[in-house]
Amino acid sequence: MTDPSDPTVADIPLVQLLTPAGVRTTSPEYAYDGSLPDIQDLFRDLVMTRRLDTEAFALQRHGELGLWPPALGQEAAQVGSARALRPQDFAFPTYRDHGVVLCRGEDPVHLLGIFRGSSLGGWDPSEHNVALPNIIIGAQTLHATGYAMALTLEGLVGTGDPERDAASIAYLGDGATSQGDFNEALDWAAVHQAPVVFFCQNNQYAISVPLERQTRVPISQRADGFGLPGVRVDGNDVLACHAVTTAALQRARDGQGPTLIEAVTYRMGPHTTSDDPTRYREAAEADVWRAKDAIERVRLHLVSEGVPAEWFAEVQAEADALGVHLREACQNIPEPDLAELFDHVHVDTTEETEQQRAEYVAWRDSLEGSVA
Incomplete structure (x- = not known):
């Protein structure tokens, strides 16, 4: 199989400035000018x-x-x-x-x-x-x-x-x-x-x-x-x-x-x-x-x-x-608060969204202390 990373066999020139052996090389169009x-x-x-x-x-x-x-x-x-x-x-x-x-x-x-x-x-x-x-x-x-x-x-x-x-x-x-x-x-x-x-x-x-x-x-x-x-x-x-x-x-x-x-x-x-x-x-x-x-x-x-x-x-x-x-x-990543899902549904929170949030929070709070 042809090695696509070999610049000598690629169909299009491959820019390479550092060989796998760690040797700096040059390109006619590109140069790394860092120290x-x-x-x-x-x-x-x-x-x-x-x-x-x-x-x-x-x-x-x-x-x-x-x-x-x-x-x-x-x-x-x-x-x-x-x-x-x-x-x-x-x-x-x-x-x-x-x-x-x-x-x-x-x-x-x-x-x-x-x-x-x-x-x-x-x-x-x-x-x-x-x-x-x-x-x-x-x-x-x-x-x-x-x-x-x-x-x-x-x-x-x-x-x-x-x-x-x-x-x-x-x-x-x-x-x-x-x-x-x-x-x-x-x-x-x-x-x-x-x-x-x-x-x-x-x-x-x-x-x-x-x-x-x-x-x-x-x-x-x-x-x-x-x-x-x-x-x-x-x-x-x-x-x-x-x-x-x-x-x-x-x-x-x-x-x-x-x-x-x-x-x-x-x-x-x-x-x-x-x-x-x-x-x-x-x-x-x-x-x-x-x-x-x-x-x-x-x-x-x-x-x-x-x-x-x-x-x-x-x-x-x-x-x-x-x-x-x-x-x-x-x-130690905290578990997400699913009530926050309602924060970004609309730019301006609607009455319906607020009602849904309240219903979810009430349901969530009702489960506190229960055994799954």
Whole structure:
């Protein structure tokens, strides 16, 4: 099987700035201009994202979460793109983009609350400009496009002010590209030159359906049919993902319209904790991608640059502390008050809604002290 992450055999050039061996390389169009401390920060983000993911997976297996969608293997795509965002940019993540939520400054315990069934998200999207994770496949591409069109109408695009100009980014998987919402979003974004970046994490499978059964051409090539640029990037290379997304976002903020980015990566684990990937893929396939691990390649590079072992130990200690925080916080998430369901039915509460709330509260209170 052709390896879609090999830049020498891909149908479309694959942007890569850091090889699996940790060696910096160059691209004719894109460059990562961060310093060594910046790369260390990205490494820390990668490690924290993976720890969040593995802890949540374990919590689900211990019955503390009802479900969890693992992001193992996709950390570089999420961290690299999310760290390219400016504070005024708005991110629309999917249910698997834990690294995006983490990098935008949200407490990851909020994610646990969603999959514990205790909350609908638990944060104000406007606080850190990140929407609640979307589970309706592909719908967030339309949300991001509409938001981007509003940015243009509000005069927040193309002013030349780096503190003012803004863009949106829609995250999606390869499976979502088969949805009508995605194609509608590309069309609207292109026609209206909306300042939006479509960041597709091509992890090779839409649940159990492999990429070759979804499309006859690379996903990035679909951009041609809608009149917008498409870029293919090594999704396990955090530096390349950062560089490509930085350029696409700036293009959007400058008023030059949308971009479709295909980050070629691999979902190492199951689609969700209810899935068994051994039923539809060979172990040898995962072994090939394990050798391209996003964290290991950055670690190798940092070691070659003289970063001491003590620093890596400090990062590991931070990750351990995050694990403790997640385990303790998860078990202390309060049960939701179902009476709050009536708070957001209408902008202005109606008499009928108030009556229904009162009836529910009376029924709930009548059960106090009873034995189930």
